[in-house]
Amino acid sequence: MGGACSRKRDQLENEDGLHRGVSGRYCKSGSSKWLATTFSRPVVEIQREKGKGPSLMELCTYKIREDINNYGSFSMLPRDLSQQIFNELVNSQCLTEVSLEAFRDCALQDLYLGDYPGVNNNWMDVISSQGSSLLSLDLSSSDVTDSGLIYLKDCDHLQALNLNYCDQISNRGLQHISGLSNLTSLSFRRNNVITAQGMSAFSGLVNLSKLDLEKCPGIHGGLVHIKGLTKLESLNIKWCNSITDVDMKSLSGLTNLKSLQISCSKVTDFGITYLKGLQKLSILNLEGCPITASCLDSLSVLASLSYLNLSRCNFSDDGCEKFSKLGNLKVLNLGFNDISDSSLIHLKGLTNLESLNLDSCRIGDDGLVHLSDLQRLKCLELSDTEVGSNGLRHLSGLVNLESLNLSFTGVTDGGLRKLSGLSSLKSLNLDARQITDAGLSALTSLTGLTHLDLFGARITDAGTNYLRNFKNLRSLEICGGGLTDTGVKNIKDLSSLSLLNLSQNCNLTDKALEMISGLTGLVSLNVSNSRITSAGLRHLKPLKNLRSLNMESCKVTANDIKKLQSSHLHHLVNFRPE
Amino acid sequence: MKKVDTVKLISAEGMEFVIDKEAAMVSQTIRNMLTSPGGFAEAEHGEVTFPEISAVILEKICQYFYWSLQYSRGKETEFHIEPELTLELMMAANYLHT
Numbered sequence: 001m002g003g004a005c006s007r008k009r010d011q012l013e014n015e016d017g018l019h020r021g022v023s024g025r026y027c028k029s030g031s032s033k034w035l036a037t038t039f040s041r042p043v044v045e046i047q048r049e050k051g052k053g054p055s056l057m058e059l060c061t062y063k064i065r066e067d068i069n070n071y072g073s074f075s076m077l078p079r080d081l082s083q084q085i086f087n088e089l090v091n092s093q094c095l096t097e098v099s100l101e102a103f104r105d106c107a108l109q110d111l112y113l114g115d116y117p118g119v120n121n122n123w124m125d126v127i128s129s130q131g132s133s134l135l136s137l138d139l140s141s142s143d144v145t146d147s148g149l150i151y152l153k154d155c156d157h158l159q160a161l162n163l164n165y166c167d168q169i170s171n172r173g174l175q176h177i178s179g180l181s182n183l184t185s186l187s188f189r190r191n192n193v194i195t196a197q198g199m200s201a202f203s204g205l206v207n208l209s210k211l212d213l214e215k216c217p218g219i220h221g222g223l224v225h226i227k228g229l230t231k232l233e234s235l236n237i238k239w240c241n242s243i244t245d246v247d248m249k250s251l252s253g254l255t256n257l258k259s260l261q262i263s264c265s266k267v268t269d270f271g272i273t274y275l276k277g278l279q280k281l282s283i284l285n286l287e288g289c290p291i292t293a294s295c296l297d298s299l300s301v302l303a304s305l306s307y308l309n310l311s312r313c314n315f316s317d318d319g320c321e322k323f324s325k326l327g328n329l330k331v332l333n334l335g336f337n338d339i340s341d342s343s344l345i346h347l348k349g350l351t352n353l354e355s356l357n358l359d360s361c362r363i364g365d366d367g368l369v370h371l372s373d374l375q376r377l378k379c380l381e382l383s384d385t386e387v388g389s390n391g392l393r394h395l396s397g398l399v400n401l402e403s404l405n406l407s408f409t410g411v412t413d414g415g416l417r418k419l420s421g422l423s424s425l426k427s428l429n430l431d432a433r434q435i436t437d438a439g440l441s442a443l444t445s446l447t448g449l450t451h452l453d454l455f456g457a458r459i460t461d462a463g464t465n466y467l468r469n470f471k472n473l474r475s476l477e478i479c480g481g482g483l484t485d486t487g488v489k490n491i492k493d494l495s496s497l498s499l500l501n502l503s504q505n506c507n508l509t510d511k512a513l514e515m516i517s518g519l520t521g522l523v524s525l526n527v528s529n530s531r532i533t534s535a536g537l538r539h540l541k542p543l544k545n546l547r548s549l550n551m552e553s554c555k556v557t558a559n560d561i562k563k564l565q566s567s568h569l570h571h572l573v574n575f576r577p578e
Numbered sequence: 579m580k581k582v583d584t585v586k587l588i589s590a591e592g593m594e595f596v597i598d599k600e601a602a603m604v605s606q607t608i609r610n611m612l613t614s615p616g617g618f619a620e621a622e623h624g625e626v627t628f629p630e631i632s633a634v635i636l637e638k639i640c641q642y643f644y645w646s647l648q649y650s651r652g653k654e655t656e657f658h659i660e661p662e663l664t665l666e667l668m669m670a671a672n673y674l675h676t
Contacts, residue, residue: 053645053646053649053650053654055671055676056639056642056646056667056668056671056674056676057668057671057672057676059642059657059659060659060664060665060667060668060671061668063659063661063664064664064665064668067661067664070661071665076665077665077668077669078669078672080672081668081669081672
């Protein structure tokens with residue numbers, strides 16, 4: 001059979017998450033929201049045309065997974081086939097130290113073992129046997145130690161290495177990888193023991209384009225060692241609370257830097273002045289830094305700056321007139337600052353803005369008038385503000401709006417009518433207890449909706465009738481307690497759904513699961529705090545794409561779910577109870 | 579079966595399998611060969627030879643084609659694969675883009 005086909009490698013998703021239109025969801029005011037898990041490895045979603053069965057390739061892959069202990073070696077297979085088998089074993093958590101042996105000398109290119117249980121130094125021999133074929137390796141959260149990294153000397157073409165959350169790696173480990181000069185991407189998140197001295201190992205990594213040292217408390221003074229890495233385009237030192245102004249000096253010559261994240265460090269307005277020469281800087285994250293609006297003077301000379309995160313910087317209205325100088329901004333996050341409606345007037349001229357976050361700012365209906373000309377706005381976060389139904393009239397002209405978050409505001413059912421013309425809306429968050437079925441009825445024209453969050457809204461079965469128009473819905477959350485099995489009838493035909501959260505609807509029974517069984521696109525399902533029992537689990541057998549399942553506080557045990565996982569749902573990797 | 583609706587798939591040993599065109603087109607590779615304008619010889623004669631696929635494997639592949647058609651018509655059954663065939667079958671499936 002022909003040699004390896006040149007199939008395009010699945011590159012890892014950019015984890016910065018900076019370009020999401022919809023912000024991540026977190027626990028707010030006691031409501032037990034369940035943070036949807038993000039996956040760092042390529043998700044093998046079984047996308048098929050409706051009705052079409054699995055491909056022969058898939059069937060063979062699953063068969064090999066079942067019989068994995070009978071295979072001594074895959075080294076005779078073309079590389080992309082052994083890669084596919086490897087990925088499937090990892091996705092279904094079937095790979096062991098023993099079966100790993102079959103992948104020795106397979107010339108694999110990408111080994112994504114992030115968060116995979118049991119990965120330790122014993123795995124490194126087979127891993128390194130991929131030799132110069134190995135291009136990317138993810139060992140995050142593993143038990144690999146410094147001496148395990150010695151093996152990587154054989155992988156001289158390694159481009160991307162992820163050692164996030166590896167508690168056993170120290171400065172010594174960094175020395176062992178100091179010769180991997182083909183590295184373009186290196187990541188060591190949350191490492192408590194690496195220090196400035198250890199970072200001297202990075203000075204030879206001349207091809208480094210992306211460096212991630214988020215949550216490393218010991219690296220103050222270490223940035224001097226990367227002064228010469230002029231190809232660096234992305235640097236993440238978020239939550240490195242030892243980083244101060246003097247560390248910024250080391251970055252002043254890195255003129256290829258496009259993305260810089262220094263949130264929650266000790267950098268002040270003075271440290272920001274060192275960044276003035278970074279003319280390619282496009283993304284700057286200063287969340288939680290002890291800065292003031294004075295730093296906007298330095299930032300206004302950055303011609304390429306288009307994304308700026310200033311959330312939680314304790315900004316007041318003082319100095320906010322300087323915002324008007326940042327005319328190139330596309331994304332601006334001012335969440336959790338003490339700014340009021342009077343500051344919003346300075347944003348009026350920022351007509352390139354596509355995304356604006358005013359979460360928990362002291363703004364209200366009057367301030368929104370200043371936003372009404374921001375025609376390019378696609379994403380607007382107004383959660384936890386004094387905005388109410390009155391203010392929404394200023395938004396009805398924002399025809400390009402795709403994502404709107406009105407959770408925990410004063411918006412009422414009546415106000416929602418003003419949104420009915422926003423036909424571009426894809427994502428809408430109406431998590432507010434005063435929203436009811438009547439509000440939902442005003443939104444039926446928004447047929448483009450893909451994400452609808454009605455978490456704490458008081459939606460009842462009657463309200464679900466209005467959901468039937470939303471044929472493109474991919475994500476739906478209704479957790480106000482008002483749904484029964486009857487309401488699920490209107491949800492069961494929303495065939496595009498991949499996330500469904502109906503937790504805290506305590507009257508849901510196994511009949512609801514029976515109806516959900518047709519939603520074969522579901523990746524994440526939450527029916528916790530309901531009357532569902534383990535007898536209902538059999539209805540989930542067709543949900544082959546399911547990766548996350550929450551049945552906390554139901555009459556279901558972890559063992560019941562494990563049985564379902566091993567018999568039918570091989571990709572179910574997160575479940576509760578566990 | 580009418581001749582125009584069938585194709586002939588020939589294994590490495592020369593064994594011939596005559597199957598419905600519709601079944602054969604489950605394979606993207608075969609589909610391309612048979613529908614491409616500008617002349618694969620296969621398109622003219624309705625015959626495709628696979629010098630690298632053995633008869634046992636080719637037979638299994640034909641079984642898969644029909645199984646796949648059935649599946650898409652709603653008859654969802656299991657497709658059994660003998661363990662000793664799996665690797666060779668996977669390589670052939672890869673080549674045939676199916």
